[in-house]
Amino acid sequence: MDKISNQILSLKDEIIETRRFFHSHPETGWFTFFTSAVIADKMKKLGYDLKLGKDIVKADSRQGLGSKEACENAIKRAKTLLNEDQIKYLDFMEDGLTGVVAEIDTKRAGKTIAFRFDIDGVDVTESKDETHRPFKDGFRADIDGITHACGHDGHITMGLFLARLIAENLNDFNGKFRFIFQTAEEGTRGAVGMEKAGVLDSVDYLLGGHIGFQATTMGGIICGTNKLLATTKFDVTLKGKASHAAGAPQKGANALLAAAQIALNMHGITRHSDGVTRINVGVLRAGEGRNVIAPNGYLACETRGETTELNNFMFEECMKIIKGVSTIYDVKYDVKVTGGTAGGDSDIEVTELYESTAKESPFIDNDKIIKEFDFGACEDFAHFMQSVQKSGGKSGYLMIGTTLKSSHHSSTFDFDENSLLAGIDIFLRSAYKLNGNKQ
Numbered sequence: 001m002d003k004i005s006n007q008i009l010s011l012k013d014e015i016i017e018t019r020r021f022f023h024s025h026p027e028t029g030w031f032t033f034f035t036s037a038v039i040a041d042k043m044k045k046l047g048y049d050l051k052l053g054k055d056i057v058k059a060d061s062r063q064g065l066g067s068k069e070a071c072e073n074a075i076k077r078a079k080t081l082l083n084e085d086q087i088k089y090l091d092f093m094e095d096g097l098t099g100v101v102a103e104i105d106t107k108r109a110g111k112t113i114a115f116r117f118d119i120d121g122v123d124v125t126e127s128k129d130e131t132h133r134p135f136k137d138g139f140r141a142d143i144d145g146i147t148h149a150c151g152h153d154g155h156i157t158m159g160l161f162l163a164r165l166i167a168e169n170l171n172d173f174n175g176k177f178r179f180i181f182q183t184a185e186e187g188t189r190g191a192v193g194m195e196k197a198g199v200l201d202s203v204d205y206l207l208g209g210h211i212g213f214q215a216t217t218m219g220g221i222i223c224g225t226n227k228l229l230a231t232t233k234f235d236v237t238l239k240g241k242a243s244h245a246a247g248a249p250q251k252g253a254n255a256l257l258a259a260a261q262i263a264l265n266m267h268g269i270t271r272h273s274d275g276v277t278r279i280n281v282g283v284l285r286a287g288e289g290r291n292v293i294a295p296n297g298y299l300a301c302e303t304r305g306e307t308t309e310l311n312n313f314m315f316e317e318c319m320k321i322i323k324g325v326s327t328i329y330d331v332k333y334d335v336k337v338t339g340g341t342a343g344g345d346s347d348i349e350v351t352e353l354y355e356s357t358a359k360e361s362p363f364i365d366n367d368k369i370i371k372e373f374d375f376g377a378c379e380d381f382a383h384f385m386q387s388v389q390k391s392g393g394k395s396g397y398l399m400i401g402t403t404l405k406s407s408h409h410s411s412t413f414d415f416d417e418n419s420l421l422a423g424i425d426i427f428l429r430s431a432y433k434l435n436g437n438k439q
Contacts, residue, residue, distance in 0.1 A: 026121030110175020220401025224351025252293025259297030350396025
């Protein structure tokens with residue numbers, strides 16, 4: 001054990017308590033009002049300069065915002081949970097301009113290092129089974145239909161304690177440190193709006209990661225995550241014309257058949273030789289009655305690609321199908337993009353940075369260090385990553401090993417909280433290597 005690991009170990013009980021606090025009060029999408037206000041209050045008290053609301057989210061670039069009623073209910077719930085110091089931050093968040101960006105400046109020349117931590121839960125009702133630890137130990141979600149079933153409660157906690165340790169040891173560092181607490185990662189909805197607001201301006205290094213996923217062994221780590229898939233999430237609404245199915249079928253315009261044909265044709269799109277592509281129609285609803293030509297249809301769809309270009313290929317093919325089938329069936333259509341992110345690969349320099357810190361960390365076992373791994377799924381971080389890389393900066397995404405009680409996004413999801421110590425340790429050591437004051 002060294003200075004870094006001893007500092008983290010001394011905070012273990014507080015780290016676990018903080019994770020369980022956020023687990024108890026989950027929020028989803030853009031409506032992370034309570035979570036953002038608590039984070040803002042804690043970061044301000046640590047000495048960080050805050051940016052909130054319109055300064056960190058371009059309102060008209062948000063995707064998959066949700067209903068006005070859901071927003072109002074989320075604000076009301078947040079107000080019942082927040083104290084006087086915290087509640088004032090709601091004034092900056094309006095109709096879902098949530099999330100927090102916090103920065104601290106050492107006033108010494110150096111790099112600008114950004115860390116990104118996602119903060120939203122998922123639309124899942126958490127288990128009340130006696131074998132489920134959060135329920136058994138009294139920190140289950142305080143609301144049905146939402147839970148931290150992907151580990152973002154752990155990510156929030158790692159971000160807050162990393163920020164604390166940097167602030168408490170600020171004389172050890174040069175340059176600036178920026179913390180991006182991102183909302184609406186689930187559904188890949190949040191990064192675009194935040195990036196367009198300039199939260200990555202002047203960033204030299206962007207660091208991020210995730211608990212679990214393919215890293216499912218305690219003491220393990222995947223240092224460099226590659227092939228984060230690009231994706232587009234979109235809804236298709238079809239408007240046909242009702243008529244009697246027996247008496248006058250020729251007078252109708254069948255939106256159900258159009259929806260079915262669109263779904264089948266989408267799944268039949270020719271795959272691309274340049275890399276992995278995916279398509280899925282996850283929801284199809286249509287019609288009003290068994291003896292009525294269906295006047296409406298709805299599809300919830302997503303495309304994915306190994307690169308942004310491959311995902312664009314899939315999405316453009318889908319648009320051709322929607323237009324063509326709608327013309328054939330004489331129905332009107334509307335397409336609404338509800339989310340999406342770029343594809344990406346970690347920079348080898350950042351992968352090797354994580355690898356070197358992992359070898360120094362007492363919370364990581366050297367024989368469980370995996371240098372690189374293909375992700376094969378989507379993460380909103382990739383949009384941030386690509387933006388930084390295009391501007392000449394470096395970025396990388398790691399996965400922190402943990403024992404999972406069940407799969408991500410399941411009602412019984414839980415993880416070994418000791419992995420939080422490893423995550424804080426790796427990020428803090430990375431901060432020292434990139435911006436440490438060597439004097």
